[in-house]
Amino acid sequence: MPELPEVETFRRQIEKKLKGKTIKDVHVAPDKLIFAGKSPAFVKKNLQGAKVKKCHRKGKYIWFEMNKEILPVFHLGMTGSYILSDKFPDRSMKSVKLVLEMSDGTILTYKDPRRFGRIFLLKDPLEHRPLSRLGPDVMNELPSVKEMKKILTKRKAPIKAVLLDQSVFSGIGNWMADEILFQSGIDPHRLALSLSPAEVKQLHSKISSVTKLSVKVGADDEKYPKSWLFHHRWGKKGGLISSGHVIKHETVAGRTTAWVPSKQK
DNA sequence: CTCAGTGTTCAGTG
DNA sequence: TCACTGAACACTGA
Secondary structure, three states: OOOHHHHHHHHHHHHHHHOOOEEEEEEEOOOOOOOOOOOHHHHHHHHOOOEEEEEEEEOOEEEEEEOOOOEEEEEOOOOOEEEEEOOOOOOOOOOEEEEEEEOOOOEEEEEOOOOOOEEEEEOOHHHOOOHHHOOOEOOOOOOOHHHHHHHHOOOOOEHHHHHHOOOOOEOOOHHHHHHHHHHHOOOOOOEHHHOOHHHHHHHHHHHHHHHHHHHHOOOOHHHOOOOOHHHOOOOOOOOEEEOOEEOEEEEEOOEEEEEOOOOOO
């Protein structure tokens, strides 16, 4: 479930629970894919005994600031998730990849059944791939309307593809892109460079408001406004957003895209 | 049994 | 070199 709002919500919870505490013990699954080729021993050596100062986020990545040179960077992929608890995960819990036991008994468990998530150990996370390739974070570094116009006029791809491109803006994923375009009244197929100044202004405003509101409610989708496409997009066959306004589904930019042709031009 | 999926990277093309 | 597209990755559940 990880787009910017989910990841930012995790970040806040993790920072609150881990800040100022020391990693007392570390359990690492022998999974070279998740740990980008690193051995359990290497991961453990770099985490054990470290004191967590902060948890940072850019786009869909988070990393810990610690009293160590090498820092852990997390990306949740499609199905990664964290559990904060005071109990060790029991054996029945599948796909646990990392367990951090903190000095005060707090336990952070990371699991990822599909294994698209990654945990990197890096020196200056922002200076190296994959973080170095990210465009401005849409919550903390959203470009001005003017800058956004300049960026979009250079792009010939469908606006949906540009919103999903993490090197242009970071943090937007599939449902957010559809939500932003729906609320902006823009058809996802439109080429980015074809947007009028008024449309770019609208898009800018909706990137900001969709991001802020979903973070504000802690990425709890039940709390998203009733008017959002989000609540209707999953009913595949001929869903309606309101009387007469049909939701269409189609692959755009390689991803399933939901939009309402009667409202998005 | 087949296929799609809240994501990213890389090979191939123009 | 750049921008863009589509496939691959790994696994679960509809």
